[in-house]
Amino acid sequence: MRAAEGDRIHFEGKVVGTHAHTAVVVEGRGKDGAPPYLVRHDDGHETVVFPGPDAWIEHREDASTSPGPGDDQG
Numbered sequence: 194m195r196a197a198e199g200d201r202i203h204f205e206g207k208v209v210g211t212h213a214h215t216a217v218v219v220e221g222r223g224k225d226g227a228p229p230y231l232v233r234h235d236d237g238h239e240t241v242v243f244p245g246p247d248a249w250i251e252h253r254e255d256a257s258t259s260p261g262p263g264d265d266q267g
Contacts, residue, residue, distance in 0.1 A: 194244060195226035201251040202232060202244055215251075216242070 196202060196218045206212040216232035219239060223229055228243045 194228060194248070194250060196221060196228075196230055196250050197226055197253070199253045202230065202242070203249050203251060204244070205247040205249075207247045216240075 198218055198220060200218045201215050202218060203215050204213065206214075214235055216234045218230045219233050220231040221227075222231060222241065229241050230244070231239060231241050233239050
């Protein structure tokens with residue numbers, strides 16, 4: 194998984210009681226776009242995340258397309 198500032202990470206709600214949500218990458222802290230990422234969630238709070246297998250990246254330049262789960266999970 195690789196992400197850059199401005200990319201959106203989509204987290205799917207796979208556990209009962211959780212919901213799907215997105216966060217914007219504020220800063221990549223790993224080498225060459227690898228996790229962890231400092232992200233800003235939809236509600237405004239910021240956290241450092243290591244996205245799991247239920248997450249996928251929407252790259253800034255892909256914003257006009259409609260990516261889905263399975264895209265860029267490498």
